[in-house]
Amino acid sequence: MSAGAAVxxxxxxxxxxxxxxxxxxxxxxxxxxxxxxxxxxxxxxLVTRSAAENDLTVVSVFVNPLQFxxxxxxxxxxxxxxxxxxxxxxxxxxxxxxxxxxxMYPQAPITTVTVQGLNAVLEGRxxxxxxxxxxxxxxxxxxxxxxxxxxxxxxxxxxxxxxxxLAADLxxxxxxxxxxxxxxxxxxxxxxxxxxxxxxxxxxATVLWRSLxxxxxxxxxxxxxxxxxxxxxxxxxxxxxxxxPGYAAVADAATLDRPEVLAGELRLLVAARLGxxxxxxxxxxxxxxx
Numbered sequence: 001m002s003a004g005a006a007v008x009x010x011x012x013x014x015x016x017x018x019x020x021x022x023x024x025x026x027x028x029x030x031x032x033x034x035x036x037x038x039x040x041x042x043x044x045x046l047v048t049r050s051a052a053e054n055d056l057t058v059v060s061v062f063v064n065p066l067q068f069x070x071x072x073x074x075x076x077x078x079x080x081x082x083x084x085x086x087x088x089x090x091x092x093x094x095x096x097x098x099x100x101x102x103x104m105y106p107q108a109p110i111t112t113v114t115v116q117g118l119n120a121v122l123e124g125r126x127x128x129x130x131x132x133x134x135x136x137x138x139x140x141x142x143x144x145x146x147x148x149x150x151x152x153x154x155x156x157x158x159x160x161x162x163x164x165x166l167a168a169d170l171x172x173x174x175x176x177x178x179x180x181x182x183x184x185x186x187x188x189x190x191x192x193x194x195x196x197x198x199x200x201x202x203x204x205a206t207v208l209w210r211s212l213x214x215x216x217x218x219x220x221x222x223x224x225x226x227x228x229x230x231x232x233x234x235x236x237x238x239x240x241x242x243x244x245p246g247y248a249a250v251a252d253a254a255t256l257d258r259p260e261v262l263a264g265e266l267r268l269l270v271a272a273r274l275g276x277x278x279x280x281x282x283x284x285x286x287x288x289x290x
Contacts (some may be wrong), residue, residue: 007089009096016097028055030148037061038078042182042190044091046151051092059088060097066133112136115162147173155181157282189281196277204242208281211236215268224262226250246271
């Protein structure tokens, strides 16, 4: 399907499964871009990559209730399927899967998926049930979709690490593809939750990007102690009066463990709240042991 053409929407599990099976039966490849909707250019970059690498790209648009704890923004989470559908068309998607909650969960699930360890750090400390909801819905989507590639952004890096481990541990026939974070010109990572920022909070939100740069500079200057790098990031976060810092962390890129000495592929991760918006960001750094 050419970019810009109307993208069909299906709402039934059976319809999604049939579409993916048809492509594979004809020797084609199928790609899946799981989202919660209210797409932005970052999501479009995932769709564009999938469209370039597969014969069919499906974008799932589903605000997953299992990812939201009581008091979180499930009801207020932004939704605009018509806008999402247009953005999918522009990026070359072939199908949008937008199921109602009762289609994905015909009955309250008593089977859930937990990726131990990876689910308990960073975001998991303040949102203890969140990543079980992520892992459960992703496992369902992978089971429905069948063999193919699934595309996730590195902006939600902990989610990406969990999905990679989920697919590996359960031998799911899905190649998990991580894609670079897209940013605004001033460095702010694109996120659906940026809509919550007020005019005064928007320029202050760059503090996450600035804190990550401070951490990278500390590593590049030779620091190999995680506490020193974390302190450099935390200092920048604390200096922004409109931000309430969440965490500033250094982690192993694969396991998300905090290393005793910095070496190999690492991830610097930060979180902060600005008004209604709780934002997260991260970058990768690599270093050799001194």
